[in-house]
Amino acid sequence: MRADESDRTSRALNAAVAAGRDLGLDVSGATVLHDLFSVVVHLAPAPVVVRVPVVLPRSSDVTALAARQRTELDVVAWLAEQGHPVIPPSPLVPREPVLRDGFSMTFWQFTEILETVEPDYARNAGLVADMHRALRGYPGELPFLSAAEPQMITDSLEDLGGEVDPADLDRARREWAVLEPLVRSRSAFQAEFGVDLQPIHGDAPPFNIVPTPNGELYADFELVALGPPEWDLAAFGPECEASYDARARALGLRELDERVLRFVNAVGMLRSLSCLALVPQLPMLADALKPAIEQWREMPFAGGLTS
Incomplete structure (x- = not known):
């Protein structure tokens, strides 16, 4: 990972941790799960995952991104309420994007992924x-x-x-x-x-x-x-x-x-x-x-x- 990418990951992690702490979550064991187009952070020990988009086209500013994220949260919450099998938004925080340090992030329920299962x-x-x-x-x-x-x-x-x-x-x-x-x-x-x-x-x-x-x-x-x-x-x-x-x-x-x-x-x-x-x-x-x-x-x- 290049220095600028590593710095971006660190900034996204720090923003997610700070936002989670402000929302009253215990984030003492926070760790990065994935880092590609988004930095995905498990705010351990809280059962909450934060997705922080970091690689964006020039047409997507934070305001436009947050609008898209609100739509996603609404659709997935609706599917979960109907009993469909989705990874739902976290019930521990308000169901809305959080703006912090130049990032717009969303909070999801932590779900264990079976990494050894080959996708079909x-x-x-x-x-x-x-x-x-x-x-x-x-x-x-x-x-x-x-x-x-x-x-x-x-x-x-x-x-x-x-x-x-x-x-x-x-x-x-x-x-x-x-x-x-x-x-x-x-x-x-x-x-x-x-x-x-x-x-x-x-x-x-x-x-x-x-x-x-x-x-x-x-x-x-x-x-x-x-x-x-x-x-x-x-x-x-x-x-x-x-x-x-x-x-x-x-x-x-x-x-x-x-x-x-x-x-x-x-x-x-x-x-x-x-x-x-x-x-x-x-x-x-x-x-x-x-x-x-x-x-x-x-x-x-x-x-x-x-x-």
Whole structure:
């Protein structure tokens, strides 16, 4: 870890500890559980975990982040109240983001994760259908396809220069000119595809179904939004799509639409490419994104939606 990353982690940890202490928690054994896009802190011995986002696009200031976090807390609390298997907000503190030392953080109930259990993404994709059925009842308003983070893509494609092959950048900008109107406008999307929309998890939920001693729980609804169910299966491939479809049929939900899948896969790839703009904050992304970019080069332009 570079010195600036280590300093960022220390500042996030200190902010989480100070905020927890101010809220009356015993934080004497606080420890960092994860450190990537967010610093995740267990405020031990209190049964509370704090998630502190630290790697953010330039379009996301603390005010915008806090608004998104309030939505996440509300959706997950509602799911928990309905008895759905989620990691809920902590009941020991007020259910709202806390601003401290330049960070906006959220507080969650500590849950033991069975780290030795290998994830079964195909099986998890079937569980996503159950989550979608649960989310259909959520009564609140959600922004359309905010999970795609369109402003991040726009900004990144403007900012990226020498970090990206010129041919790749040219293609990405031309693709975004095709896809952006469908991401930005609910009416344009529905006119193009004619499929139903509903609350979606927004952030690769087959990755975010975690094994615990009390069963599998849905986690990390940071990008919860209104959108097509296909968004939650983007880039997971045919096996996961088939698993989702089988469970969707059993639950009386519609199966995945092929054209919408091509759309969400194309947008997801541009979102991955745009994350190269975050490399100065998180250098490991430079190598981590290479396989996705290589895959994108082999894909049809804009998911073949222009043909």
